[in-house]
Amino acid sequence: MDQCMKCPEDHYANAEQNHCLYKDVTFLAFDDPLGMTLSCMALCFSAFTVLVLGIFVKHQNTPIVKANNLTLSYILLISLIFCFLCSLLFIGHPNSVTCILQQITYGVSFTVAISTVLAKTITVVLAFKVTTPGRRMKWLLVSGAPTYLIPICTTIQIILCAIWLGTSPPSVDIDAHSEHGHIIIVCNKGSVTAFYSVLGYLGSLALGSFTVAFLPRNLPDTFNEAKFLTFSMLLFCSVWVTFLPVYHSTKGKVMVAVEVFSILASSAGLLGCIFVPKCYIILLRQERNSLQKLREKTFSTTHMS
Template identity: 60%
Template sequence: MTTSALSYNIYNAVYAVAWALHEILMKRSEKRSLGNEESLLPHPWQLHSYLKNTQFKDVVGEQVFVDENRRTEAQYAIMNYVPSAVCTASCPAGFRKLPLEGKPPCCFSCSPCSEGEISSHRDAEQCQKCPEDEYPNEQRDYCLPKTVTFLDVNEPWGKAGTAVALSLSLLTALVLWVFVKFQDTPIVQANNRNLSYLLLTSLSSCFLCSLLFVGRPTTASCLFRQTVFAVVFTVAVSSILAKTIIVVLAFRVTRPGSRMRIFLHSRVPYCVVLICSGIQVLFCAIWLGTSPPFPEADTHSESRHIILTCNEGSAFAFYCVLGYMGFLALGSFTIAFLARNLPDAFNEAKFITFSMLVFCSVWISFLPTYQSSKGKAVMIVEIFSILASSIGLLGCIFIPKCFVILLTSWENTIKQNKNQRSSRSKDFSFF
């Protein structure tokens, strides 16, 4: 008979499968006759193995296929199709093969690659990690380059922080102008106007130092961010501490036989500010000399972005600087709280108590938030803490005084306090 090449190949393929099934079933029949109750139907992987390793006879010539290359394409097609059709299909790109316990090697499950990993070809045994400056696409079969980003002044958070900082700094400068213009009023004189000027100037600088956290980080900006912030805030807090100490001393020295008169000197508040601020400057100098902050690229906080930020260099030094500032704030709060019941005419302790309560609350909540934040959120949290704590000092200490100065007739206030000021003029001459 004559036959085509395709028919011949199909014939050989069917013959090969039939031969394999016949041999397997014959062996199983022999095992069953010996008492083995194993099923007569072979597993697909057994058929695959038998088709792959057994030498078959040519149907026409009864010749043995010794050479592997002489097997027909149809036989290979059947060998490859049988296991995949009845066990496990191929794993696509983006997945990896996981072997199944107790199953033959041809049976496996397909597991998607983990976060940050890809597999670029089918039936991958393992997934590969993308480089630090790249991230996987949605299918996790290709790596894409990450976008470099930072807290830019043109983005919404950058614009908001810059606008608020400039507005509050301008407001503080306006309050300072009011205090200078009405410097001869009793309310300004009674609160040590020189310390008030220093405190308002430092608060205006506190608002402006938040701008150091906006923009592309550089070596210079990283060095000045934390150190300028720490020194300026220390000047502000130490000024409040000096005002608190002076308020307490002013009432203590009026007692007969008080030994505190030696501390009631015009230079005392400035010495307090100078010493407290000098200690903070020393801390910052040690920090910059041993392990200064530096710019770095954060590739781990966000999967698709490289965040340009500042590394603090020494976390211990950073928290020492914050801790010292908190110690001064806590001291001011404690002294002001104990002096809150002094006479109202010259008592600023209540306002200082509220301002320090706001200040400490902001920075106590800042620590856990700062630790749990990543990427640009770290800078946003710090900007918010700087602005919020500065607003607390400005609002609690100076806004009520501005209300009295601008909306109340200070001429009547002078008449009301004329006798009181004249009786205390000797003790409060340094105000």
């Protein structure tokens, strides 16, 4: 008691408080069961997305693939591959490079994906408006104007990310006090305002896509992709609305795991809602993937409406 000494930052006192022990360094590692599970999920989902992309390339001349805008489908699938793979940046020992890359990569990748969904939604609406008498929107559809939304929306997100990096970029944060006997290494978001600006921008794009997709839900079912786009955006918004309170109520590697799971769940929602039904028809219900069948169904649905 006469010679009391405080342990260094990277040590903690033992139960008898007469010796200092090294603190365990904690982060979401690849060899950790949680990190291994999430990384396997990311690789499996990305491989499945590549498989879906291959199916669309192989069957690109079939009616159901042509009816869903082949170019936008390719862009969305490629962006989803990046969305799945960017979650791997959150796993492993954090450093300055990965802390910056993980935020910028998922922000830009999701912006491309959501803006592509918005472009697909607007294309579906315009496709039906063009066939309506008295409408003069054909030039919008023929010129591919909705496709320009993708570079415009992505550029805005890149500007937001550049401001984030210029003001207060993400960095490595070492927390030696939250958990006894552990040193938690995570990535600090840097500017909280910039972080929520990036998320808020993604949320506004998703809400806009959901609103536009919800309006034409009563159009004929055959060429109407709006219902699948609506479900995908509803799932996307639900995941990230749930993410915010859970994210703030956790710490350490669990907090990182929640963010990774949100990325995987929202990306899988887009992939499952938009592309799985089409792959089901292409591979298992080939009789429905014919121009004559599509025309018959569209005519009967329109007549009943």
